[in-house]
Amino acid sequence: MCAQPSPARQEASSQPPAGGRTVLDDRDIARALTRISHEILERNRGARDLVLLGIPTRGVPLAARIAERIAAVEGYDVPVGSLDVTMYRDDLRLKPARTLLPTEIPQGGIDGKVVVLVDDVLFSGRTIRAALDALNDVGRPSAVRLAVLVDRGHRELPIRADFVGKNLPTSLVERVKVSVAGPDSPDDADAVTIEDATS
Amino acid sequence: MKRHLLSAADLTREDAELVLTTAEEMRSLADRPIKKLPALRGRTVVNLFFEDSTRTRISFEAAAKRLSADVINFSAKGSSLSKGESLKDTALTLEAMGADAVVVRHGASGAPHRLAHSGWVRSSVVNAGDGTHEHPTQALLDAFTMWRHIGESKPGGLEGRRVAIVGDVLHSRVARSNALLLRTLGAEVTLVAPPTLLPVGVETWPVETSYDLDAVIPKADAVMMLRVQRERMNAAFFPTAREYSRRYGLDGRRMATLQDHTIVMHPGPMVRGMEITADVADSARSVIVEQVTNGVAVRMAVLYLLLGGSEPAVGGDE
Missing domain, CATH: 3.40.50.1370 (Aspartate/ornithine carbamoyltransferase)
Known part of the structure; x- marks a missing residue:
């Protein structure tokens, strides 16, 4: 959830993405997720002990799709959950109290598992820092990996992704919008677009 | 702000x-x-x-x-x-x-x-x-408990649900907060109490009132029993405790007239044998501990x- 520190993220769920330049369409996204799924399996040498945790809101449907692909390849259902990082954010005190999003840790927990965090956009890295803190209160995974659909650069913390759908060089004035169809947003078209925020 | x-x-x-x-x-x-x-x-x-x-x-x-x-x-x-x-x-x-x-x-x-x-x-x-x-946080936790049991845990889930609040409404801050909040959430509240234990001006509250417990509870989705607050009573509000519990207490016989999904609530502390009998308080319908x-x-x-x-x-x- 580190695409923008601005309310722009909230608008991203509206569809179709009006204006802006589409950098990934639905088929690009599907291919990227398939590749990420294979990379996860390769790195982990199979699906054993994997747990996928999506960061709400858009990380959650992405994690579910990666799990579908892994199940298709390996014939093994990887536990999928969600991890809300709201209370662990470093800017919690700078804005009005925010609505909490669901955290669902799969049965069996995360102790000793390889947790793959899934988010849509990697930007400052602050969301992932918060997610690492949140994981700490849930259990002790044997390893934590990070999968993102888009890495747009401009890191403010020493954090990098293990699995990246697309590296997207951006300027700070641009906004990256991701819309993903999910249970909570069935009407959204899959797309990643860039808008110039100054216009 | x-x-x-x-x-x-x-x-x-x-x-x-x-x-x-x-x-x-x-x-x-x-x-x-x-x-x-x-x-x-x-x-x-x-x-x-x-x-x-x-x-x-x-x-x-x-x-x-x-x-x-x-x-x-x-x-x-x-x-x-x-x-x-x-x-x-x-x-x-x-x-x-x-x-x-x-x-x-x-x-x-x-x-x-x-x-x-x-x-x-x-x-x-x-x-x-x-x-x-x-006592607004008590009303919120009561609403939350109802929301989970009879409101499907989703916004608007308490719309049209019937809640009976029974007992010493006069001395109860819980009753007032609950009546206001449940109304806000769309539920229909009925206060049941002897006339002496209903506050002056209750007709301006957004609720129904009744003196007859047996008539109200078969329709209710949640029944909330209130403690008789003897420490706040400096007059005789009812003849005897025995008569009160016979007319306004929730016992096994009355519980049998409830709908299958109806829950029994109590903000605590309970006086067992007065407003609620032990078998009701410990029954499967009771969500008192969960509250x-x-x-x-x-x-x-x-x-x-x-x-x-x-x-x-x-x-x-x-």
């Missing part, structure tokens, strides 16, 4: 549903190995209790601690309050100590309002029960929404 939670009437439907959905997330914390969240780290919550209370104080204390706030308990016994210190001087002391929120219970109706609006303190004030006036669990989650939600950000997300206007 919204800063305080003084009355259930301060909450709009959106506010109330935000508290309930937040409480749902807070409740899932109970299943985790580390029952702690960092949201209120470095904030100070003072529990200022002028009246005796076990569950409310412990509940607020647990809620604040699970959110990593520092908690100071301040009760009338064993403090300078018993030496005759005024509410104002106590408030100034709290202000000097840098409290971010004051949770106040007081025997006088309106004391939290006075504390919030006098300019004595800058902190948020949460009403934890004032006299016979209001206490939910109380912690709801109070966490309230403290988080009032103190968690740069400004509160719910509550009454300044």
Whole structure:
């Protein structure tokens, strides 16, 4: 959830993405997720002990799709959950109290598992820092990996992704919008677009 | 700016549903190995209790601690309050100590309002029960319990649900807060009590009233029994305790007339044998113990929404 520190993220769920330049369409996204799924399996040498945790809101449907692909390849259902990082954010005190999003840790927990965090956009890295803190209160995974659909650069913390759908060089004035169809947003078209925020 | 939670009437439907959905997330914390969240780290919550209370104080204390706030308990016994210190001087002391929120219970109706609006303190004030006036967090936890059982845990789930509140409405701050909040959430409330235990002006409340328990409960989705508050009674409101419990107590025979999904609630403390019999209190319909669990989650939600950000997300206007 580190695409923008601005309310722009909230608008991203509206569809179709009006204006802006589409950098990934639905088929690009599907291919990227398939590749990420294979990379996860390769790195982990199979699906054993994997747990996928999506960061709400858009990380959650992405994690579910990666799990579908892994199940298709390996014939093994990887536990999928969600991890809300709201209370662990470093800017919690700078804005009005925010609505909490669901955290669902799969049965069996995360102790000793390889947790793959899934988010849509990697930007400052602050969301992932918060997610690492949140994981700490849930259990002790044997390893934590990070999968993102888009890495747009401009890191403010020493954090990098293990699995990246697309590296997207951006300027700070641009906004990256991701819309993903999910249970909570069935009407959204899959797309990643860039808008110039100054216009 | 919204800063305080003084009355259930301060909450709009959106506010109330935000508290309930937040409480749902807070409740899932109970299943985790580390029952702690960092949201209120470095904030100070003072529990200022002028009246005796076990569950409310412990509940607020647990809620604040699970959110990593520092908690100071301040009760009338064993403090300078018993030496005759005024509410104002106590408030100034709290202000000097840098409290971010004051949770106040007081025997006088309106004391939290006075504390919030006098300019004595800058902190948020949460009403934890004032006299016979209001107890908004109890109403929120009752609504949350109903929401989970008969409201499908979703916004609008209590729309059109029927709730019977039975017993000593006159002395009950819980009844007033519940009536206001449940109305806000769209439920239909019926107060059932002997005429002597209904407050003056009850006809202006957004509720139905009845004197006949047997006629009301078969239609109810939730039945909330209230304690007969003998400590606040200085007159004879009913002839004998036995007659009261025969006409307004919930026993096994009356429980058999309830619908299958109907839940039985009680804000506690219960007087078994008076307003509720032991077999009802311990039955599968009874959610009385769960109400206490939910109380912690709801109070966490309230403290988080009032103190968690740069400004509160719910509550009454300044």
